[in-house]
Amino acid sequence: MKIGIIGTGNMGKIIIEALIESKAISPSHLHITNRSLKKAEDIKEKFRNVNIARTNEDVISSSDLVFICVKPHDVYDVIQENKKNFSKDKCVVSITSPVSVNQLESLLPCSCARFIPSITNRALSGVSLLTYGSHCSDKWRRELTKIAGHISTPVEIDENVTRVASDIVSCGPAFFSYVTQRFIDAAVEVTEIDHETATVLASEMLVGLGDLLKKNIYTLPTLQEKVCVKGGVTGIGISVMERELGDVFEKLFEATQEKFVDDIEGTKSQFGV
Known part of the structure; x- marks a missing residue:
């Protein structure tokens, strides 16, 4: 099987590197392109057998499975300009949440799916989110799930x-990196610990926390129970967080949902559905 990647920005590059390093695909079976070919050429310097295509059309024609890794408002143009090259036997995958599989299927005769990656996939870890179109063949459902399984834990989700x-x-990862950085900065500000030491301690703590969860040694609630001794230091810290955080996470999800509505309206105006 040959895989095409249109767009080698941050997420496109992560997918390419993860697929190759996990041995999900041989570099020689990978066809890539980017609006600025320099980014694609930088990848080829690392993986010399990767094929660089000059155009999106060349990637599509050379590939069985095509990942479209461009900005949401650019997906429509990529599809419209190359509709004749998406034969029925191919599978097209969008990696952006505002473009639904129904929108892809409204324009294309081939199998369609959405694959939302995470930066954690670069470490062949974390979750990738899969949504399949109603006309996506069983063959491509199996193939894409298998490929995602090489670099992540694939989870199929509903559109809603x-x-x-x-x-x-x-x-x-960005949200919790921000929280962790604030945690580190506060430790440096309030105590005599230096920034480098605080960063090492916090980073290794997160790695250890991840290992505990991954090995199913503790759940999130039991972790708090084990560490939080009644009347102890951890309990005092949790009390501060309960008091000060308030509804910050509820507001976070409200804000992202509002932005998502705006993004969806933008793609609806393009696709008409």
């Missing part, structure tokens, strides 16, 4: 939870 699932899986 796309935004919140993406917030948790795809945006979550």
Whole structure:
């Protein structure tokens, strides 16, 4: 099977590197392109057998499975300009949440799916979110799930939870990185610990926390129970967080949902559905 990647920006590059390093695909079976070919050429310097195509049409024609890794408002143009090249036997995958599989299917005769990656997939870890079109063949459902399984834990989701699932899986690393950075900065500000030491301690703590969860040694609630001794330091800290955080996370999800509505309206105006 040959895989095409249209768009080698941040997420496109992550998918390429993860697929190759996990051995999900041989570099020689990968066809890539980008609006600025320099980004694609940089990838070829690392993986010399990767095929660089000059145009989107060349990638589509050379590939069985095509990932469209461009900005939401650019997906429609990529499809419209190359409709004749998407034969029925191919599978087209969007990686952006505002473009639904129904919108892809409204224009294309081939199997369609959505694959929302996470930056954690670069470490061959975390979750990837899959949604299949109603006309997506069983063959392509199996193939895409298998490919996603090489670099992540694939989870199939319904259209109605796309935004919140993406917030948790795809945006979550940035959200919790921000919280962790604030945690580190506060430690440095209030105490005598230096920034480098605080960063190492916090980073390794997160890695260890992930291992505990991954190995099913503890759940999130039991982790708090084990560490939070009644009347102890951790309990005091949790009390501060309960008091000060308030409804910050509710507001976060409200804000991302509002932005998602705006993004969807933009793609609806293009696709007409």
